[in-house]
Every structure is written in structure tokens, then in C-alpha cells.
Amino acid sequence: MSVTEAFARVLSRSGGSSRAPTLDTSHNIVLYLEDISVSFDGFKALNSLNLYIEAGELRCIIGPNGAGKTTMMDVITGKTRPDEGSAWFGQTIDLLRLTEPEIAKAGIGRKFQKPTVFGSHTVFENLELAMAGDKSVWKILFARLRAEQIARIEEVLETIGLKDHRQVLAGGLSHGQKQWLEIGMLLMQDPELLLVDEPVAGMTPQETEHTAELLVGLAGKRSVVVVEHDMEFVRSIARTVTVLHQGSVLAEGSMQEVQNDPKVVEVYLGD
Amino acid sequence: MSPQQSLIGRLLLNERGSRYFLIVLLGFALIVPALHLLMPEGSALQISGYTMTLLGKYMCYALLAIAIDLVWGYCGILSLGHTAFFALGGYAMGMYLMRQIGTRGVYGDPILPDFMVFLNWKELPWFWHGMNHFPIALFMVLAVPAVLAYVFGWLAFRSRVTGVYLSIITQALTYALLLAFFRNEMGFGGNNGLTDFKELLGFELQAPGTRVALYLASALALGLGYAACRYIVSSRFGRVIEAIRDAESRARFIGYRVEDYKLWVWVFSAILAGIAGALYVPQVGIINPGEFAPINSIEVVVWVAVGGRGTLYGAALGALLVNYAKTWFTAVLPEIWLYALGALFVGVTLFLPQGVVGLAAKLKRSKS
Ligand SMILES: Nc1ncnc2c1ncn2[C@@H]1O[C@H](COP(=O)(O)OP(=O)(O)OP(=O)(O)O)[C@@H](O)[C@H]1O
Numbered sequence: 001m002s003v004t005e006a007f008a009r010v011l012s013r014s015g016g017s018s019r020a021p022t023l024d025t026s027h028n029i030v031l032y033l034e035d036i037s038v039s040f041d042g043f044k045a046l047n048s049l050n051l052y053i054e055a056g057e058l059r060c061i062i063g064p065n066g067a068g069k070t071t072m073m074d075v076i077t078g079k080t081r082p083d084e085g086s087a088w089f090g091q092t093i094d095l096l097r098l099t100e101p102e103i104a105k106a107g108i109g110r111k112f113q114k115p116t117v118f119g120s121h122t123v124f125e126n127l128e129l130a131m132a133g134d135k136s137v138w139k140i141l142f143a144r145l146r147a148e149q150i151a152r153i154e155e156v157l158e159t160i161g162l163k164d165h166r167q168v169l170a171g172g173l174s175h176g177q178k179q180w181l182e183i184g185m186l187l188m189q190d191p192e193l194l195l196v197d198e199p200v201a202g203m204t205p206q207e208t209e210h211t212a213e214l215l216v217g218l219a220g221k222r223s224v225v226v227v228e229h230d231m232e233f234v235r236s237i238a239r240t241v242t243v244l245h246q247g248s249v250l251a252e253g254s255m256q257e258v259q260n261d262p263k264v265v266e267v268y269l270g271d
Numbered sequence: 272m273s274p275q276q277s278l279i280g281r282l283l284l285n286e287r288g289s290r291y292f293l294i295v296l297l298g299f300a301l302i303v304p305a306l307h308l309l310m311p312e313g314s315a316l317q318i319s320g321y322t323m324t325l326l327g328k329y330m331c332y333a334l335l336a337i338a339i340d341l342v343w344g345y346c347g348i349l350s351l352g353h354t355a356f357f358a359l360g361g362y363a364m365g366m367y368l369m370r371q372i373g374t375r376g377v378y379g380d381p382i383l384p385d386f387m388v389f390l391n392w393k394e395l396p397w398f399w400h401g402m403n404h405f406p407i408a409l410f411m412v413l414a415v416p417a418v419l420a421y422v423f424g425w426l427a428f429r430s431r432v433t434g435v436y437l438s439i440i441t442q443a444l445t446y447a448l449l450l451a452f453f454r455n456e457m458g459f460g461g462n463n464g465l466t467d468f469k470e471l472l473g474f475e476l477q478a479p480g481t482r483v484a485l486y487l488a489s490a491l492a493l494g495l496g497y498a499a500c501r502y503i504v505s506s507r508f509g510r511v512i513e514a515i516r517d518a519e520s521r522a523r524f525i526g527y528r529v530e531d532y533k534l535w536v537w538v539f540s541a542i543l544a545g546i547a548g549a550l551y552v553p554q555v556g557i558i559n560p561g562e563f564a565p566i567n568s569i570e571v572v573v574w575v576a577v578g579g580r581g582t583l584y585g586a587a588l589g590a591l592l593v594n595y596a597k598t599w600f601t602a603v604l605p606e607i608w609l610y611a612l613g614a615l616f617v618g619v620t621l622f623l624p625q626g627v628v629g630l631a632a633k634l635k636r637s638k639s
């Protein structure tokens with residue numbers, strides 16, 4: 001293989017257009033998880049999990065510690081490969097065949113349980129890095145912020161209440177502020193499906209309320225899956241709640257239904 | 272952050288470290304050759320050809336150090352094999368210089384370099400063809416390190432080899448090349464390497480004018496290499512590789528193909544190292560397999576650590592300081608140099624994690 005050939009190949013790959021087909025939600029379902037199983041050294045973190053998320057839905061997922069909620073998000077975002085099962089994003093995108101950046105590009109964004117912002121970058125730069133757009137090497141090397149992109153970052157800074165911290169290094173933020181920055185990064189990505197793992201841990205009641213408004217406002221235009229332990233918060237936003245237990249779905253329904261389900265009561269009280 | 276301002280202007284003039292670095296470099300580039308050529312022999316201000324060439328050599332080292340800082344300081348890839356790229360660039364230049372010797376060699380063969388005649392070879396190996404043309408040699412100086420880095424990086428980054436494992440395989444890479452180049456059958460002069468060069472582009476290598484030109488070329492390469500690296504680290508690409516350094520998997524989840532970013536910064540860095548090697552060889556007059564020695568690569572990392580990684584100018588400063596110390600030590604106390612180097616590395620790691628540049632910044636902060 002000649003040098004120029006090799007270079008040309010990489011150029012076309014890293015600058016090239018998406019190989020993944022675009023999101024198709026014509027059946028009104030944005031996410032299909034079917035018979036997903038994941039085991040770690042014989043321990044089944046997910047056990048034939050089935051979950052369907054409708055387009056535009058706001059779904060809350062609850063469950064005791066170790067139920068497999070985070071592992072489920074790891075499967076959806078490509079971090080963990082399941083031993084069995086299938087995962088589809090809309091009708092056409094097979095998530096199990098894509099890498100993490102391809103999944104992000106296809107339109108799935110994630111806020112991590114443990115905030116992992118880029119500590120040696122400023123708040124502004126964290127948002128800039130997360131911004132939707134072509135993330136291939138050559139585009140990024142010569143990328144300049146356009147006025148409307150700066151405006152978008154400013155808007156998100158306003159939303160997450162970090163306007164006065166834009167030049168602060170993210171590593172120096174408080175836990176709660178990092179949570180907000182994570183949410184801001186998610187907003188900058190502008191994904192079709194948002195996976196939000198424990199958004200309100202470490203937030204004040206007012207901030208929690210603000211987060212609730214934000215997520216409710218996004219639903220409809222986007223699909224949102226929220227994992228949260230804070231029942232007050234779940235009650236304030238939930239339409240449909242799914243209860244995970246030992247890696248599979250224990251119950252699903254309105255908050256009311258789920259709370260009165262004897263199986264659920266047993267799991268929560270039996271702990 | 273005004274997007275209107277010219278990028279080059281923003282890079283080079285608004286950043287104090289860069290400004291000082293380039294001013295000092297320009298000063299060296301102008302004053303040293305002037306003093307060498309214009310001052311009479313014996314004058315206190317005369318700079319000998321030896322000193323000027325030594326400085327030229329340090330500039331090549333500084334470029335190599337900057338190349339390492341780009342991948343290590345900014346992208347977290349600790350390469351312990353970068354002198355492999357340096358040596359390959361050097362060998363490409365050495366091959367060109369060998370072919371310029373012509374009939375002036377000991378055996379007087381118009382085509383074959385001396386070592387081939389000595390080995391009783393009748394024909395030039397295929398990879399020596401065309402190396403008598405300067406543009407081809409120059410192309411090889413860039414292409415050979417680039418292709419090796421590309422192949423190595425493609426394999427390593429795709430399989431997500433990181434951290435200490437990656438460092439170990441970079442050592443293995445340079446060690447393998449060391450063993451290969453030692454073999455006479457490889458066709459690169461074996462143990463002795465390539466030497467006895469006479470001229471470059473028709474100019475006598477020993478002539479003062481040629482030495483000045485090589486010195487200036489080294490300064491220019493260092494300045495341009497620095498500017499290119501500064502551009503890269505100040506661009507959004509630079510922020511992405513820093514993000515990869517700090518939280519690699521997070522960068523993947525927001526949509527960056529981490530392996531592509533690592534690969535390109537790695538290849539670029541290898542090319543810079545190759546250029547440094549190519550400028551180094553005509554100034555020292557020899558290239559041999561010793562340049563591939565794993566310890567050399569580790570030494571370069573020590574330069575960067577001493578100067579202060581993640582600043583670029585710190586790497587250049589470290590290269591200068593440590594090599595100056597080395598020149599001094601090997602003249603006065605040759606047997607303890609390696610111990611001194613080891614102690615330096617431990618000392619810097621423990622007490623000066625940001626290197627000399629970091630120390631200077633700290634002193635300045637505490638004063639104001
Ligand atoms: N990489 C891993 N290796 C081994 N075990 C793991 C790994 N990741 C998760 N587990 C285990 O899988 C189970 C499910 O973990 P998971 O993090 O998905 O739970 P969770 O529902 O998110 O819990 P929490 O509410 O505490 O966040 C736990 O028992 C956990 O210890």
C-alpha cells in the first residue's frame with residue numbers, strides 16, 4: 001500500500017459522512033431493548049431485559065442499588081456489549097454494531113451518574129467540545145466558533161446557571177455545578193434520545209425543581225430516559241415508571257400503579 | 272475570545288511563553304552565525320564552529336522534545352520510542368549523504384557506499400535507489416517515520432492500548448529497530464552506521480557556510496515546528512486531544528473517534544521527530560544504530576519532564592538544559608552521567624511536577 005493511498009483512505013474515512021442510517025421512528029418507538037443479558041464474572045447484571053421507549057416519551061427508571069440501571073445505559077451507549085439480546089435505535093440503527101462515537105453521532109446523549117467533565121477545560125470549552133456537529137479530525141482542526149454557536153453556548157450557560165463561571169476550570173466546580181455542566185453538555189449535543197443517570201444527586205431543592213422543568217420541557221421534542229433514586233423528583237416528572245430489579249423489569253406503569261404493586265413494595269421494603 | 276482575530280496572531284503574539292520562545296530563538300539564529308563569521312579568531316566574542324554546531328544539535332533535540340510534548344503533554348501518550356522516528360529521519364538523510372560521497376570513498380566505487388563494497392555487494396539494494404536525489408531523500412525523511420507511526424498507531428490505538436502498555440510497546444518498537452539496524456544484511460551499514468559524509472547539495476559539509484546554513488535550517492525547523500504545534504494545541508483539535516488525555520471514554524461518548532485523533536497527532540509528531548533527525552545527522556556527521564537505543568527515548572522524556580510538559584516551550588528549554596548538563600558532565604565526570612540523569616528524573620517527578628517552567632510560574636505568582 002502506498003503512502004498516498006493510506007493517507008487518502010484515512011482522510012476519506014475521518015472526514016467522511018456517517019455510515020449509520022438516520023433515525024427512523026415511524027413505528028413511534030425510539031428505543032428497543034430485547035432480551036438483553038450482561039454478566040460480569042458469572043453475575044448477571046442484566047437478565048433478559050426488555051424495554052421499549054416511545055418517541056417523545058419521558059420515562060423514569062427506578063430500582064434498588066445494583067439493579068442494573070447504569071449497566072443498561074452502558075449497553076445503549078456502546079460501553080458494555082451484552083452477551084445476548086438486541087438493541088435498536090428506531091427501526092434502522094442496530095446499536096450493537098456501532099462504536100461509542102457512532103452511537104453519539106446517531107443521536108444518543110448521556111449524562112453520567114458520576115459527573116465526568118473535562119477538568120482542565122473551562123466550562124465554556126466543555127460546552128464547545130460537546131457541541132453537536134461534524135467531529136472528524138480535519139473539521140475540528142480548522143473549526144472556528146460561529147456567532148450562532150456562541151449564542152447557543154451562551155443560552156445553555158444561562159439554562160444551567162453557570163453564566164458567571166464560563167471561564168472557570170471545570171475541575172474546580174462543586175459537585176452540584178458539575179452535575180449542571182453535565183446536563184449542559186448533554187443539551188449542547190442536542191441528541192434525539194437523552195439518557196440521564198441520577199441528575200439531581202447533590203442538588204438543592206430549587207435546583208431539583210429546575211431540572212424537573214428542564215426535562216419535562218425537553219420531552220415531546222426529544223425522548224428522555226431518567227434514572228433517579230429521589231422519589232419526590234420522580235413523582236414530579238414521571239408519566240411512565242419502570243422498576244428494575246436484579247437485571248430485569250419488575251413492574252411498569254404510572255407512579256400510582258407501580259407504588260401499589262405488591263412485588264415492588266416487597267423489593268423496596270425487603271431490602 | 273474573539274473569533275475575528277487572526278489565528279496566527281493570537282497564537283504567537285498573545286501568548287507570553289511563545290513570544291519569549293520565538294524571540295530568543297530568533298536572537299540565537301541571528302547572533303550566533305554573525306559572531307561565528309564576523310568576529311576575528313581569538314576574539315572573546317568569537318563563537319567557534321564547534322559551539323555553533325553544538326547549538327544546532329541542541330535545536331534538533333529541542334524539536335524532538337516538542338514532538339514528544341505534543342503527544343505526551345497534550346494527548347497523554349507517553350512515547351518511550353520516539354527516537355526511532357528521529358533515527359529513521361536521520362538514516363534517510365544519511366543515505367542521501369552517503370550517495371553524495373561518490374568516488375571519494377575509500378574504495379572509490381562511484382555507486383556503492385564503502386560498507387557495501389566491503390561486504391562484497393555487487394549491486395545497490397532497491398531501497399537505496401533514488402536516494403542520491405535530494406527531493407526523494409527529503410520525501411523519505413518525512414514519509415518513513417510517518418508510515419511507521421501510522422501503522423504502529425493504527426494497530427495500537429484501534430485496539431485501545433493505553434498507558435504503561437503503550438509505553439512498553441513503543442520501547443519494543445525502537446529496540447526491534449535497534450537490533451535490525453545492527454545487522455549488516457539490512458543494508459544500512461550495520462554497527463558502524465553511515466558516516467564519512469562529504470557534501471550536501473554540492474556544498475562541503477565542513478565549510479563554514481554550510482555549517483551556518485545547517486544551523487539556520489535547524490533554527491527554522493524548530494521555529495516552524497513550534498508554530499505548527501502551537502497552532503494545533505490552540506485549535507479545537509488541541510482541546511479535543513486534551514479532553515482525550517483527561518477522560519478518554521468521556522470523549523468517545525460525546526462523539527469523538529478517539530483513535531483517529533490519537534493517530535493523527537501521533538503521525539504528525541513522528542514527522543517532526545524525523546525532520547529533527549534529518550537535520551541532526553549532517554551536523555554530527557554520523558548516524559548509527561545506537562540512536563535507536565531505548566535509553567535515548569527515555570532521555571528525551573526526561574528533557575520534557577524537566578522543562579515542564581504541556582507547554583511546548585518547556586520541552587525545548589528542557590532539551591537545552593539537560594543536554595548542556597550532559598555535555599558538561601560527560602566532559603568532567605563521564606561515569607556518573609546516567610546516575611545524574613536518573614536522579615534528575617526522580618527529583619523532577621517528586622518536587623517539580625510542572626518542570627522548570629512550572630517553577631518559574633509559581634515563583635512569579637508568589638512574588639506578586
Ligand atoms: N464493570 C463491572 N464489573 C463487575 N461488576 C459490575 C460492573 N459494572 C456493574 N457491575 C455490577 O452490576 C450490578 C449492576 O450495577 P449497576 O451499576 O448497573 O447498578 P445501578 O442500578 O446503576 O445501581 P445504582 O443505583 O447504585 O447506581 C452491580 O451489582 C454492580 O456491582
Ligand SMILES: [Mg+2]
Nearest residue numbers: 069070071113
Ligand atoms: Mg447506577
